[in-house]
Amino acid sequence: MPNTQTEIDQAFLNFVLERGHITALEAETLRSELRRKQATQKNFTMQALLIHKGHLTQDHADNLFNQMMEVLSQPTLLPDEDETGRAPQSQQPERHTSRRPTNPVDASARPTSRRPTDSVDKSAAPTDKRPTSGIDQSAKPTDRNTRPVEDSRTTTGDKRTTARGSNGAASGWNLHKDTDALSATDKAVPAGTIIAASEMTIAQVRQKIGIDDGVKLLSDKMQSSLAQYQPDATADKKRYVVIREIARGGMGKVLEVEDTELRRSVALKVLRKELLGRRDVVERFLEEAQITGQLEHPNIVPVHEMGVDGAGNLYFTMKFVEGLSLAEVLLKLREGNRDALREYDLMKLLDVFIKICEGMSFAHNRGVIHRDLKPANIMVGRFGEVQVMDWGVAKVVGRQFRSESDSGIVLTDRLDQGSAHTMMGAIIGTPSFMSPEQAKGDIDAINHHSDIFSLGVILYEMLCLRSPWTGKSSDEVLEQVREMTPLKPRERNPEIEVPAELERLALKCLEKEPERRVDTVAELAENIRNFIEGRAMGSVEYSPMRLAIKWVGRYKKEVGGLLLMLLLVAGAIFGTLWYIRKLDQDKVLTLNDDAKERLAEWTSQADEGNFDEAEAKIEEARNLFQKVLAVDEEDEIANAGLNDVADAAGKLREMRATAAQELALREQRDKLISEAEKAIRAGLADQIWGFRQMEVAYDKASAAMALDPKSKQANVMKAQAANELAKWARNERRWEIMKLWIDRLEVTGQLPEEFKARRQEWRQH
Numbered sequence: 173m174p175n176t177q178t179e180i181d182q183a184f185l186n187f188v189l190e191r192g193h194i195t196a197l198e199a200e201t202l203r204s205e206l207r208r209k210q211a212t213q214k215n216f217t218m219q220a221l222l223i224h225k226g227h228l229t230q231d232h233a234d235n236l237f238n239q240m241m242e243v244l245s246q247p248t249l250l251p252d253e254d255e256t257g258r259a260p261q262s263q264q265p266e267r268h269t270s271r272r273p274t275n276p277v278d279a280s281a282r283p284t285s286r287r288p289t290d291s292v293d294k295s296a297a298p299t300d301k302r303p304t305s306g307i308d309q310s311a312k313p314t315d316r317n318t319r320p321v322e323d324s325r326t327t328t329g330d331k332r333t334t335a336r337g338s339n340g341a342a343s344g345w346n347l348h349k350d351t352d353a354l355s356a357t358d359k360a361v362p363a364g365t366i367i368a369a370s371e372m373t374i375a376q377v378r379q380k381i382g383i384d385d386g387v388k389l390l391s392d393k394m395q396s397s398l399a400q401y402q403p404d405a406t407a408d409k410k411r412y413v414v415i416r417e418i419a420r421g422g423m424g425k426v427l428e429v430e431d432t433e434l435r436r437s438v439a440l441k442v443l444r445k446e447l448l449g450r451r452d453v454v455e456r457f458l459e460e461a462q463i464t465g466q467l468e469h470p471n472i473v474p475v476h477e478m479g480v481d482g483a484g485n486l487y488f489t490m491k492f493v494e495g496l497s498l499a500e501v502l503l504k505l506r507e508g509n510r511d512a513l514r515e516y517d518l519m520k521l522l523d524v525f526i527k528i529c530e531g532m533s534f535a536h537n538r539g540v541i542h543r544d545l546k547p548a549n550i551m552v553g554r555f556g557e558v559q560v561m562d563w564g565v566a567k568v569v570g571r572q573f574r575s576e577s578d579s580g581i582v583l584t585d586r587l588d589q590g591s592a593h594t595m596m597g598a599i600i601g602t603p604s605f606m607s608p609e610q611a612k613g614d615i616d617a618i619n620h621h622s623d624i625f626s627l628g629v630i631l632y633e634m635l636c637l638r639s640p641w642t643g644k645s646s647d648e649v650l651e652q653v654r655e656m657t658p659l660k661p662r663e664r665n666p667e668i669e670v671p672a673e674l675e676r677l678a679l680k681c682l683e684k685e686p687e688r689r690v691d692t693v694a695e696l697a698e699n700i701r702n703f704i705e706g707r708a709m710g711s712v713e714y715s716p717m718r719l720a721i722k723w724v725g726r727y728k729k730e731v732g733g734l735l736l737m738l739l740l741v742a743g744a745i746f747g748t749l750w751y752i753r754k755l756d757q758d759k760v761l762t763l764n765d766d767a768k769e770r771l772a773e774w775t776s777q778a779d780e781g782n783f784d785e786a787e788a789k790i791e792e793a794r795n796l797f798q799k800v801l802a803v804d805e806e807d808e809i810a811n812a813g814l815n816d817v818a819d820a821a822g823k824l825r826e827m828r829a830t831a832a833q834e835l836a837l838r839e840q841r842d843k844l845i846s847e848a849e850k851a852i853r854a855g856l857a858d859q860i861w862g863f864r865q866m867e868v869a870y871d872k873a874s875a876a877m878a879l880d881p882k883s884k885q886a887n888v889m890k891a892q893a894a895n896e897l898a899k900w901a902r903n904e905r906r907w908e909i910m911k912l913w914i915d916r917l918e919v920t921g922q923l924p925e926e927f928k929a930r931r932q933e934w935r936q937h
Contacts, residue, residue: 354487355485367410368483412429440488454486465488471527476488495551495557502547532560532693541618542560544564606653628679793817797810852869867897869893872889888920891921892923911934
């Protein structure tokens with residue numbers, strides 16, 4: 173029997189996989205996720221992970237675990253397997269073709285819910301939002317024909333297996349050896365796919381394709397794999413194992429893979445197979461890896477390796493960054509996500525922006541401009557790390573804008589070959605974030621100021637959560653980038669308070685003429701730091717008053733007391749003299765009458781639901797009474813009026829809160845009714861598992877009635893769900909459950925004919 177938790181976890185995963193409760197792809201995903209969770213929580217087990225992911229309920233998992241332990245107690249863990257990697261037909265566990273259990277054990281083990289139970293440790297929940305396998309959990313066991321996937325931990329000769337116990341028994345889970353899916357656009361890369369090592373070097377690749385000074389052996393029109401030049405490549409040189417596919421684009425795919433040597437997850441970018449015959453594409457792909465690899469900075473994603481795998485696929489690997497892209501962060505803020513609003517306030521966003529600038533300042537110092545800076549290409553890690561990604565369209569400009577004191581420039585094979593020139597008139601980048609010179613296709617005018625323009629758009633979005641451009645299509649956006657002066661951030665989104673200094677800084681970065689923008693990225697970062705520290709920003713023009721305010725803000729402890737005293741004295745003197753001079757007794761009486769009139773008007777507005785207008789009336793009355801008291805502090809009418817104003821304000825707050833609560837309850841009730849109706853439709857459509865949807869519908873309708881006991885619609889849905897569940901229990905011959913649902917149907921008082929029919933059926937059973 174296994175004697176370590178790791179062996180038990182592996183055995184349990186094998187057990188539920190071979191019985192069809194999960195697919196091979198799900199198994200590989202679960203195995204990888206368990207390794208990550210165990211790194212931070214040692215007591216997390218495979219059983220808890222299966223429950224947490226919703227594959228099994230607590231009772232079902234316990235039942236299966238007990239069955240597995242009985243099997244483990246036998247002399248052999250599982251039956252021997254044949255050459256196909258599966259147990260002989262006579263020894264394979266029986267697979268029922270029916271969805272319903274055919275014996276008492278299966279009936280008790282069948283899951284009754286797909287939700288994780290409360291017994292799972294909540295602290296083990298994933299901290300990132302990345303999608304899981306997405307496999308349909310409702311598929312029956314006989315439909316699961318996917319071959320099990322092997323773990324990359326153990327290797328025995330040419331057959332790769334996963335260790336199960338101390339006795340050395342193997343499961344025979346072969347990893348996928350066909351890597352054609354890696355670079356194919358029409359194939360998904362299955363988890364567990366082996367990416368084999370290769371003896372071929374990048375220099376040899378360049379020579380074979382003809383992008384070196386050597387003889388061209390492959391024409392630009394040929395569309396074939398580099399594997400034809402690798403007769404000695406062997407599949408047993410396992411270098412990486414695919415965990416999952418992250419994304420795919422026009423040039424290829426990005427995969428999360430496991431480095432079999434360092435036992436870590438990395439991101440692997442692979443070039444599409446049909447593009448291997450295009451010199452320009454291969455050059456750009458290799459140049460991206462070389463540029464990124466030479467930009468070694470904490471805020472630029474590091475490249476680990478570039479090479480060719482055993483199947484002739486061209487790839488390079490990068491750090492796998494766990495977290496959210498800045499685009500996802502801004503989207504959450506735009507949607508009003510409470511957690512995002514709490515975590516990413518303006519100061520936190522500015523800190524992220526400074527880190528972006530630091531990375532870009534380093535790149536500019538090395539003679540590289542990004543040309544596609546946007547929130548989607550910036551990752552914000554779970555521990556505060558910020559990294560600029562996707563240098564696929566970066567441009568190496570060498571010493572074009574660098575000073576003699578800068579460090580060495582980035583060198584690439586493509587630049588050395590003189591092929592770094594882009595066709596004039598070509599537009600490179602993302603329309604919403606590109607500079608006017610990029611939008612015009614003026615390649616010669618593109619320099620570090622173009623990246624500063626893109627950073628200005630990012631800063632603009634951070635300030636007001638809106639793009640400076642309002643175009644509905646790419647052409648409209650490009651035209652606005654070239655010609656339109658963007659609105660101020662506070663005008664673009666009046667609901668957000670935008671600091672005037674940052675607003676002017678963002679607009680300075682968005683100047684159409686490159687020379688009028690902020691000069692360098694380092695200067696831009698320094699401006700943001702000065703704002704955070706309360707200092708004057710060098711790139712922003714200040715009026716004398718604003719400079720005085722900034723100075724006071726920096727030295728508020730020293731001058732705060734003195735300034736406050738002077739303001740109070742000056743305000744008291746000038747205010748009193750002004751009111752004494754301007755107001756007399758007749759004016760005081762007029763003000764009192766006007767205040768009473770305003771105060772009398774608020775109730776009618778509030779009764780009609782116009783709370784803002786009612787609040788404005790109360791505030792006007794308050795101001796009028798205060799003006800009277802500024803002249804005569806003993807005025808009885810004004811003093812009494814202020815008390816009435818306070819009472820009115822309190823009543824208005826109560827009325828507003830009550831109205832808001834009623835509205836929220838109505839909205840919540842309507843939402844629950846809608847969800848119940850949807851669940852009923854889904855339940856009626858599913859002849860096998862529809863009873864689960866009916867239970868959901870009954871719960872939703874009950875919740876709606878808890879909010880509004882008089883809701884007839886919710887009561888009818890409860891009755892419909894109870895009736896359908898009673899019929900399901902009748903068909904399943906579960907008479908006690910049928911009696912429960914008949915009683916619940918009777919309580920609703922709806923569907924009298926259905927109720928009589930169900931009760932008659934129950935009595936006749």
